[in-house]
Amino acid sequence: MFRRPEAVPFAFVAESDRFRSNVTPPPRERPSVSQLMGRTLVGLTVVSGLVGSLLFGLPALDTGQSAAHSQRSEASDGR
Numbered sequence: 001m002f003r004r005p006e007a008v009p010f011a012f013v014a015e016s017d018r019f020r021s022n023v024t025p026p027p028r029e030r031p032s033v034s035q036l037m038g039r040t041l042v043g044l045t046v047v048s049g050l051v052g053s054l055l056f057g058l059p060a061l062d063t064g065q066s067a068a069h070s071q072r073s074e075a076s077d078g079r
Contacts, residue, residue: 031039
């Protein structure tokens with residue numbers, strides 16, 4: 001581990017813990033209307049993609065038990 005060759009006074013270390021800068025950062029720029037519309041469009045595209053993949057993916061996840069059940073019920077009704 002690196003050790004300093006000179007001693008550091010404790011008061012200096014304690015003072016550095018509560019040091020606050022007197023330089024204020026510049027104010028944040030407000031996004032323009034076109035930036036807001038672009039962010040909204042990207043968000044809507046992502047959400048619609050997720051919803052679309054869910055709608056198209058649900059039939060693929062179907063186990064087919066409902067189709068087999070309906071065939072059995074039709075066969076039992078026909079007897």
